[in-house]
Amino acid sequence: MLRPLLMCLALCAVYATSKPTEKKVRIHHEEPLSSREHDDVKGFEYDHEAFLGREEAKTFDDLTPQESKRRLGMIVDKIDADKDSFVTEEELKVWIKKAQKRYMHDNVDRQWKDFDTNSDGTITWEEYKNVTYGTYLDDPAADEGYNYQHMMARDERRFKIADKNGDLMADKEEFTAFLHPEDYDHMKEIVVQETLEDIDKNGDGFIDLKEYIGDMYTHDEEMEEPDWVASEREQFAEFRDKNKDGKMDREETMDWILPSDYDHAEAEAKHLVYESDLDKDGRLSKEEVLNKYDLFVGSQATDFGEALVRHDEF
Known part of the structure; x- marks a missing residue:
């Protein structure tokens, strides 16, 4: 089940780059708390x-x-x-964030049994590696178009960072951080590192304009460049490249892909307390x-x- 999924992800990446007008989005925005309008006059x-x-x-x-x-x-x-x-307010904010991440934890729960092969309540790196890469490592020539050794090395590095106590065994929270690193503060550096490795084609540790656009858009000589490409060039010059040196460093890359969004959970916690706190003791x-x-x-x-x-x- 997992190996076909891995192949699907790899193929999706190839497919995305084969469509010149399709924009690849790397920014991780915080999910909205609700699709409904926040207007207490109309309803709750x-x-x-x-x-x-x-x-x-x-x-x-x-x-x-x-x-x-x-x-x-x-x-x-x-x-x-x-x-x-x-x-x-703080307890309420924590609860709201947990409620909003329930879908993520449900996804981890669904995958857990596939990786915890000995059912001991933890997932070791060896278990994850064998389930995900076992077939490809046994027959390296099975899919010559993909470097699974490289993919496995990246996964191992991320696994070790998610494994906060360093025992090479992931509990549920550590495994969640491994699968969803953008949602954990201690994983944000690895998200930036992986992004740089994907986009920084000349290996200088920065993302220049050509690399930035090239990650989102594959030029086709027979097709006119879509309008959003020109807009992204302006975004790079005006907002991404903050120090105006013609490239994005690690800090600028983090600001791009992991922006400091408005804290919806904190705002909702304040709203609920304000509306319910009859004795106004906070x-x-x-x-x-x-x-x-x-x-x-x-x-x-x-x-x-x-x-x-x-x-x-x-």
Whole structure:
């Protein structure tokens, strides 16, 4: 299953470079908390998706107010990390970020059993290497168009950085950092390094304009250059190359691919506290949260709500 996926990714890269007008995007933006408009006058759907995650928010839509409050009370206990019976903005922000990353952790969970071949609760580098590259290493000539030794070396380097305790065994969090390095502060340098290695064709440690455009666009003599290419040249000159030396260094490359986006989770946490903090002490008691349950989770006042969607955690 994984080896065909690896081949698919490699082929997709070739396919992308074969289409001159298709733009390759390397920037990692923070995902929006909700696809809904954030307007409390029209409704609280944005807040529901931000607080619970998009999929989980749907499970509350047809519950009675009583069931919504019961489940919300259990969630409040989980958010209260220091167990002082209050929810702070910081605890709320952490919870919202976790809710928004649930899709990512679900993806890791789906892959986990394929790599943890001895089912011991960790994934060693040897397990990952054997599952991902075993067939190709046994027969190096199987796919002569790809340098799997090089790909494997890059993966090993990233695996070791994700492996914070250096035991060459990844737990769930370390494996998540390996698969999704752009979401972890300690992995950002390797994301930049890998980007430089991909784009820096002359090996000088920088990305010049030709390399920058060449990574996104493959010129075809028979086709007119698309308008976005000229726009990207302007972006490079005006915003990417901050010190105006004609090239991007590591810091400029990081600013490009890992921009410091507006912290949506922090803004939503502040909003929820502001709207629910009745005594204005800067934190939320469980009672204050439950009093505003419609803001946090919502529900429908139906007689059959309690019989609808349920999860083991509730």
